Amino acid sequence: MSVSAAGYDLTPLTAEEVEKKAAGLSGEERRVLLDHGTERPFCGTLLDNKNPGVYYCRLCELPLFSSDSKFDSGTGWPSFFQPFDPDHIRYIDDNSMGMTRTEIRCPRCDSHLGHVFPDGPPPTGQRYCLNSMAMVFRENQD
Numbered sequence: 001m002s003v004s005a006a007g008y009d010l011t012p013l014t015a016e017e018v019e020k021k022a023a024g025l026s027g028e029e030r031r032v033l034l035d036h037g038t039e040r041p042f043c044g045t046l047l048d049n050k051n052p053g054v055y056y057c058r059l060c061e062l063p064l065f066s067s068d069s070k071f072d073s074g075t076g077w078p079s080f081f082q083p084f085d086p087d088h089i090r091y092i093d094d095n096s097m098g099m100t101r102t103e104i105r106c107p108r109c110d111s112h113l114g115h116v117f118p119d120g121p122p123p124t125g126q127r128y129c130l131n132s133m134a135m136v137f138r139e140n141q142d
Contacts, residue, residue, distance in 0.1 A: 004087040008062060013109045021059050021109065032131050033059055036103070036112040041076025044132025053139040054084065055130075060109035062088055064135060065128065073120070073127055078135070080128040081120045089128075091116070104128060 002010040013021070022034060031037040046055070055065040055078075065080040073079035083089045087107065094103040094115065104113045113134045120127030 004085045006085040033111040039131045046078045046132040055135040057106045059111045078130045
């Protein structure tokens, strides 16, 4: 078993486990998460969320980002400057669409999350640009 520094199991799910978890997804959620699609800008349900909490992978519920690292990038997608745990994001070179980008995926279920760009704010200078439908938000229960 592979465990992240934050203590979460990162063991990759089997194709059967992924398909079982994906059974309840809508067609559009499947297109984004499993077929590496992108939702339209400024339409995601989590774009304007400012509540304190954690954003989890919609498919396998691995924590991906904390609200503490969320910022308004003006791009139309929820943006973060750092992940919940560095091991909770997998990076893939993406040369589609006539450009070079870095795709980000969940390391456990391989769901497409979005892309990361080197034009974010301090302290990291990174802009993790996420599809709202790739995540589930859970508000802190203080």
